[in-house]
Amino acid sequence: MAQEIERKFLVKNDDFKQESFKETKIVQGFLSTVPERTVRIRIKGDQGFITVKGIGNKSGTSRFEWEKEISVEDATDLLKISEPGIIDKTRFNVKSGGHTFEVDEFYGENEGLTVAEVELDAEGEDFIKPKWLGEEVTGQVKYYNSMLMKNPYKNW
Template identity: 90%
Template sequence: MAQEIERKFLVKNDDFKKESFKETKIVQGFLSTVPERTVRIRIKGDKGFITVKGIGNKSGTSRYEWEREISVEDATDLLKISEPGVIDKTRNNVKSGEHTFEVDEFYGENDGLIVAEVELGSENENFIKPNWLGEEVTGQVKYYNSMLMKNPYKNW
């Protein structure tokens, strides 16, 4: 079973942009947002994906994740039958030591929210925290994309 281990942080400023080596537009929706089996449909750049995520562990750091590439046409069709709401964001990849942070800058109803995630090999793996990294929000459900779709940042 594939395990995703990641930590999530708020971002203090846009200094990450000058360190970014890749920027990708992402649009995504959800066929299911029940915590036990979130099913995400995503168009990332010029590729489509379907992802299934399981419920997280107590800390929110680890959870089951399965992902497959699908055609953009299929992803577009599946987005049409997804739950109401859409996540619109730009992802910047930023290297920090041996790790790469994925920094998501949200638009639309989540405009103003910037979140960074780092994937790890184990829950206690050390990593270098960039100076633009803010408060840790790992495991805080309101920052999950599936929840941002239901209760957007503008409503907080």
């Protein structure tokens, strides 16, 4: 079973863009958003993916994750039958010490929201926090993409 360990933060400003070494356009939807499992369909650049995520632990730091690449055509077809709402964002990859932060700048109904995630090998692992990193929101359900689809940032 694959285990994902990550921490999530708000981003204070656009300074991360100067440090970014890669940008990727992402469009995603969800076939299932029940708390016990989410099933995500994603088009990331020129690739398609299906991902299943399990319920998180008490801190929200780790949870089961399974992902497989699928064709963009299949992903496009599956997005058509997804639950209402689409997540539209650009992901910026930024190195900080030995880690890479994935910084997501959202558009559409989530315009104005920018969050950064860092994947870790262990829950207590240390990492270097960039100056543009803001408040930690790990485990806060309203920041999950599956929830942003249902209750977009513009409605907060």
